Amino acid sequence: MPSAPFTISLKSKVDGTRLTVGGTSNLPDGAKLTILLGREASFADDEGESRLFHLGGAGTEVRGGTVNESVEMDESKLADAVATGDFGTLQSVSDTITVCAQLRVADGDKPVQPEAVRAVVGKMGELLNSSPQMKKFGDETWLEAIEGVQAPSAALDELEAATGQRVEHGPSADELWCSS
Numbered sequence: 588m589p590s591a592p593f594t595i596s597l598k599s600k601v602d603g604t605r606l607t608v609g610g611t612s613n614l615p616d617g618a619k620l621t622i623l624l625g626r627e628a629s630f631a632d633d634e635g636e637s638r639l640f641h642l643g644g645a646g647t648e649v650r651g652g653t654v655n656e657s658v659e660m661d662e663s664k665l666a667d668a669v670a671t672g673d674f675g676t677l678q679s680v681s682d683t684i685t686v687c688a689q690l691r692v693a694d695g696d697k698p699v700q701p702e703a704v705r706a707v708v709g710k711m712g713e714l715l716n717s718s719p720q721m722k723k724f725g726d727e728t729w730l731e732a733i734e735g736v737q738a739p740s741a742a743l744d745e746l747e748a749a750t751g752q753r754v755e756h757g758p759s760a761d762e763l764w765c766s767s
Contacts, residue, residue, distance in 0.1 A: 595611075608658060624658055642664075698710075
């Protein structure tokens with residue numbers, strides 16, 4: 588039976604418009620993970636702050652200590668934000684895709700993990716507390732692994748070609764973050 592501290596490690600790669608998320612975990616078989624993809628962008632009206640645009644997501648399970656999932660990337664939300672100008676003029680877009688894998692034990696008081704997984708990690712995730720990847724907000728506790736994958740924005744390239752406007756490409760901020 589797996590034991591704490593529980594961890595998830597990620598190793599992802601881009602293939603066209605798909606991102607394959609692979610990795611390992613000592614979580615029990617059947618543990619349900621949510622995979623989220625995002626890309627940071629900065630706009631003139633954001634006063635130096637970055638926004639994380641959702642590119643896609645999927646659900647997967649830990650099987651035999653491994654994590655494997657292929658996620659289609661969709662940059663339409665970023666492209667729409669640029670096209671509408673809702674946040675002002677686009678200033679920069681990260682060349683890094685943020686890959687986030689989360690294990691949530693409950694959604695409020697409703698369990699989202701199978702009983703066999705909750706028996707190992709705690710009914711409300713209390714046995715995740717020793718993990719360096721543990722996050723907590725209010726009464727909710729979860730496990731979160733984050734990885735950055737280099738992949739220039741194809742949507743940005745198309746927007747630059749259509750508008751003739753050059754936008755700064757660059758690395759993401761020093762710290763990756765996940766939007767859930």
